[in-house]
Amino acid sequence: MNTVFTPAAQRNGKLTLVQGNIALAEGALHAGLDCYFGYPITPQNQVPEYLSAKLPERGGAFVQAESELASINMVLGAASTGARAMTSSSGPGISLMQEGISFLAGDELPAVIANVMRCGPGMGGIKPTQGDYYQATRGGGHGDYHTIVLAPASAQEMFDLTYQAFDVADTYCNPVLILADAILGQMKEPAVLEPPYERKAIKKDDWSLTGAAGRKARNIRSMLLAGDDQEQLNYKLEKKYERVKQELPMWECIDTEDADLIVVAFGTSARISSSAARLARAEGLKVGVFRPITLFPFPEEALRDLASKVGKFLVVEMNLGQMLHDVRAIVGHDIPVSFYGRPGGGVPTVREVLENIKESVS
Amino acid sequence: MTVKKVFGRPESLCDVPNLYCSGCGHGVAHRLVAEAIDHFGLRDRTVAVAPAGCSVLLYDYFDVDSIESAHGRALAVGTGIKRANPDLFVFTYQGDGDLASIGMCETIHTANRGENLTAIFINNAVYGMTGGQMAPTTLLGQTTTTTPNGRCAEMEGAPMKMAEMMATFDGVVYSERVALYDPRQTIRARKAVFKAFEAQINNEGFGFVEILAACTTNLKMTPERAQQWLVDDLCETFPLGVYKDVMSGAKQESVASRESVGATAGSGSVKHAD
Numbered sequence: 001m002n003t004v005f006t007p008a009a010q011r012n013g014k015l016t017l018v019q020g021n022i023a024l025a026e027g028a029l030h031a032g033l034d035c036y037f038g039y040p041i042t043p044q045n046q047v048p049e050y051l052s053a054k055l056p057e058r059g060g061a062f063v064q065a066e067s068e069l070a071s072i073n074m075v076l077g078a079a080s081t082g083a084r085a086m087t088s089s090s091g092p093g094i095s096l097m098q099e100g101i102s103f104l105a106g107d108e109l110p111a112v113i114a115n116v117m118r119c120g121p122g123m124g125g126i127k128p129t130q131g132d133y134y135q136a137t138r139g140g141g142h143g144d145y146h147t148i149v150l151a152p153a154s155a156q157e158m159f160d161l162t163y164q165a166f167d168v169a170d171t172y173c174n175p176v177l178i179l180a181d182a183i184l185g186q187m188k189e190p191a192v193l194e195p196p197y198e199r200k201a202i203k204k205d206d207w208s209l210t211g212a213a214g215r216k217a218r219n220i221r222s223m224l225l226a227g228d229d230q231e232q233l234n235y236k237l238e239k240k241y242e243r244v245k246q247e248l249p250m251w252e253c254i255d256t257e258d259a260d261l262i263v264v265a266f267g268t269s270a271r272i273s274s275s276a277a278r279l280a281r282a283e284g285l286k287v288g289v290f291r292p293i294t295l296f297p298f299p300e301e302a303l304r305d306l307a308s309k310v311g312k313f314l315v316v317e318m319n320l321g322q323m324l325h326d327v328r329a330i331v332g333h334d335i336p337v338s339f340y341g342r343p344g345g346g347v348p349t350v351r352e353v354l355e356n357i358k359e360s361v362s
Numbered sequence: 363m364t365v366k367k368v369f370g371r372p373e374s375l376c377d378v379p380n381l382y383c384s385g386c387g388h389g390v391a392h393r394l395v396a397e398a399i400d401h402f403g404l405r406d407r408t409v410a411v412a413p414a415g416c417s418v419l420l421y422d423y424f425d426v427d428s429i430e431s432a433h434g435r436a437l438a439v440g441t442g443i444k445r446a447n448p449d450l451f452v453f454t455y456q457g458d459g460d461l462a463s464i465g466m467c468e469t470i471h472t473a474n475r476g477e478n479l480t481a482i483f484i485n486n487a488v489y490g491m492t493g494g495q496m497a498p499t500t501l502l503g504q505t506t507t508t509t510p511n512g513r514c515a516e517m518e519g520a521p522m523k524m525a526e527m528m529a530t531f532d533g534v535v536y537s538e539r540v541a542l543y544d545p546r547q548t549i550r551a552r553k554a555v556f557k558a559f560e561a562q563i564n565n566e567g568f569g570f571v572e573i574l575a576a577c578t579t580n581l582k583m584t585p586e587r588a589q590q591w592l593v594d595d596l597c598e599t600f601p602l603g604v605y606k607d608v609m610s611g612a613k614q615e616s617v618a619s620r621e622s623v624g625a626t627a628g629s630g631s632v633k634h635a636d
Binding site: 034035037061063065066067069070071073074075076077078079080081083085099100103107209210211212213214217218219220221222223 | 405406407408409411412418421424425426427428429430431432434435438439440441442443444445446447450451467468470471475
């Protein structure tokens with residue numbers, strides 16, 4: 001398991017029936033959110049609506065920005081002062097933010113961005129998807145960089161992982177993306193809305209812009225013109241990503257110990273796949289589920305470990321095969337990896353996944 | 363005998379050689395802003411927001427905290443900083459492509475929200491850093507690398523008048539256009555920067571100063587000739603003057619100091635008098 005962050009274990013406490021988007025907003029509030037900037041887009045509107053009332057009550061700043069370009073750059077400005085800042089959006093809005101996310105990565109500023117995925121490409125629609133996996137895990141904007149990506153699979157994790165995202169962002173001085181989808185955002189489930197652990201105290205006064213009282217002036221930038229400074233920044237970032245890969249991977253294994261086939265899926269697909277795997281077990285098939293919780297860094301070692309013991313894999317996604325290529329690269333060419341996915345708002349049914357399990361296992 | 367220092371480098375301006383082109387307006391404009399920072403004692407709580415363009419290099423010249431913004435997003439970045447920490451003094455320093463083209467949406471909305479910050483807008487009618495392409499403020503008939511036959515209103519639209527436009531927003535408490543072509547105008551420019559800074563210091567709202575300057579390299583003119591172009595051409599399209607002053611105590615001072623130009627002080631509600 002990782003050494004720095006762990007996913008919240010079984011939660012004890014008062015259960016509240018809560019919508020995923022509200023759980024996400026509550027997670028941010030409990031993490032000490034200082035500033036929220038956002039622009040309306042379905043299916044995440046409950047996040048800004050909720051925070052527009054709750055955040056100012058707690059002394060924080062809420063601004064409905066004129067566009068997603070403005071929101072992400074307001075986040076960047078707030079983050080540069082050391083504040084805990086976030087935005088949320090979906091599809092086209094997240095595409096518009098990519099320049100700003102690249103700047104956050106280049107400036108090494110901590111911030112949280114929630115993408116409640118809607119189907120595309122283009123305007124697409126408001127149905128759920130996991131079509132933004134590539135965009136999220138490959139950087140998304142220009143330049144060599146990575147955004148840390150956390151993938152919740154329940155209202156509880158919308159709360160827990162958002163709470164944790166701020167600590168992760170502050171620890172690595174890097175933007176963190178919450179990759180949810182329309183189902184997770186809109187669905188109501190019982191969840192414990194209390195912090196899973198005590199918030200980390202992370203110092204920011206050695207880099208934040210506070211006015212240069214009693215010290216030399218600071219500048220935050222990613223354009224480094226002198227000599228090979230720009231090249232060196234990239235090496236520095238790469239070193240950080242290596243550390244993130246060592247320390248951060250989070251995943252869940254369900255019934256994988258004796259499995260002949262393992263379904264690899266994240267988020268909503270993992271929920272559906274778990275139901276299908278249970279039905280398969282009832283029919284005597286030994287099926288487990290491997291659910292990455294961090295998509296960057298992908299829990300490579302854990303999956304490779306399973307691949308040394310398990311003969312077959314099935315990847316299930318709400319797209320036409322994006323994480324699939326990561327799984328194939330990790331388990332190698334000798335192990336068969338089959339795929340089932342539906343794009344453009346299509347949601348795999350439990351029955352469809354079960355059929356694919358049966359085909360893959362035989 | 364004691365010697366009294368009457369003129370020197372402002373403290374918040376770094377003691378380094380100025381690498382801008384000779385005749386470029388940034389040197390003088392930087393100095394005026396630094397003088398205002400010194401005058402109001404703001405150095406220890408200032409964050410400057412640099413644009414994309416030649417003045418992205420302002421961190422080399424200003425001895426204050428600063429951040430680089432994406433092209434056109436300086437006022438969004440400034441909004442984020444100010445909302446996160448209202449005790450900070452925040453100004454953006456932007457060129458015409460940055461503020462009036464790619465960043466127009468942020469410019470209008472930041473002004474309309476009456477964000478309590480200051481925008482210093484350098485209008486030299488051309489994209490400087492990228493090599494002299496047409497700017498939103500390029501003059502009609504002006505030749506640039508993308509208007510080889512001169513800007514034509516039918517095809518490229520007319521120059522955009524930002525100081526006038528800013529004056530239309532209720533959130534803006536001060537909007538003035540000045541020019542850097544002789545000592546008298548430079549002193550007026552200094553006053554304008556001081557006024558706009560005062561607006562923020564007094565939590566009155568958004569202050570805007572448009573400074574007409576020359577980009578000698580892209581105009582392909584000597585500094586002397588570029589000064590004449592400023593007087594004869596740029597100032598003709600962009601009349602100097604105070605376009606809005608609804609700061610407290612505005613009547614006595616700025617209306618009296620306004621000169622001949624066809625500008626009228628706007629009226630509107632004063633926001634952010636918190």
